[in-house]
Amino acid sequence: AQRVTQPEKLLSVFKGAPVELKCNYSYSGSPELFWYVQYSRQRLQLLLRHISRESIKGFTADLNKGETSFHLKKPFAQEEDSAMYYCALGEGSNYKLTFGKGTLLTVNP
């Protein structure tokens, strides 16, 4: 069965430090991976799609099929990056999403 694992519930870093939020998946087909972010009191927002291979707000994520991972990285964390981050796997032709449990990132001043 498809599964998304985010091993860290909480991650705390200092401003300016590098940050990496881990995501591993299991899926028998060809995966589509996403990162979503939820800032305090806001709705869930799409941050990155692996297909786009883009950098948003300084974040990047590379799909590693060998390690079945899609880790989210940013070289220099900012306080405004503090939020809940969810990794999600898109399945099949309907692209329903399977989410991980999320990682709460706190960037300290």
Next chain:
Amino acid sequence: DTGVSQDPRHKITKRGQNVTFRCDPISEHNRLYWYRQTLGQGPEFLTYFQNEAQLEKSRLLSDRFSAERPKGSFSTLEIQRTEQGDSAMYLCASNSNRQGQFFGPGTRLTVL
């Protein structure tokens, strides 16, 4: 169009009552999804529409749950005979083709 909207934002009900939630997707999106999120968990898929057709339902969607999208625009999710275990945030999302999904603010249901 300011994005996906959901109504109400909060609903408190007593066990055994029926509740109905509404979702208005982004107007040009033909796909609409319902998810449920409980504390400490990521959203879990409930059901999916392409236009007015309900194409997939999760095993999480018991017989007490029903969803409709009558004209391929807004959607409703009804829960009959609510139970305390139904307390959760109910999220709606929409998209077209192979996009990421755009989420609404959610409806928080509390069953007393």
